[in-house]
Amino acid sequence: xxxxxxxxxxxxDEYTNNVRDIVDSGEKMRxxxxxxxxxxxxxxxxxxxxxxxTIRNEREISVNHCGESVQWLE
Numbered sequence: 001x002x003x004x005x006x007x008x009x010x011x012x013d014e015y016t017n018n019v020r021d022i023v024d025s026g027e028k029m030r031x032x033x034x035x036x037x038x039x040x041x042x043x044x045x046x047x048x049x050x051x052x053x054t055i056r057n058e059r060e061i062s063v064n065h066c067g068e069s070v071q072w073l074e
Contacts, residue, residue: 004039008032044070 002008010018010030018036019028031039041054046065052073055063063070 002032002035003029004031004035008034043073045073046070 002010002014010032014032014036015030018031018033020031020039021028037057040057042057043052043054044063044065045052046068047070048066048068051065053063053065053070
């Protein structure tokens with residue numbers, strides 16, 4: 001089961017690939033794909049004013065700043 005939502009039964013790929021260490025512990029947490037994507041922050045930069053920001057990677061949505069789409073950073 002996913003350690004975040006506790007609803008989704010993990011597939012083999014999710015169980016082996018979506019793993020994060022628990023701070024100050026030897027244990028690990030395992031996540032379904034949707035929860036894993038939610039906890040990852042995507043970084044963006046506005047090409048017009050050079051502002052930067054982050055957004056949760058829950059779903060692919062467009063982000064506009066200064067009336068234009070932003071550039072996604074690695």
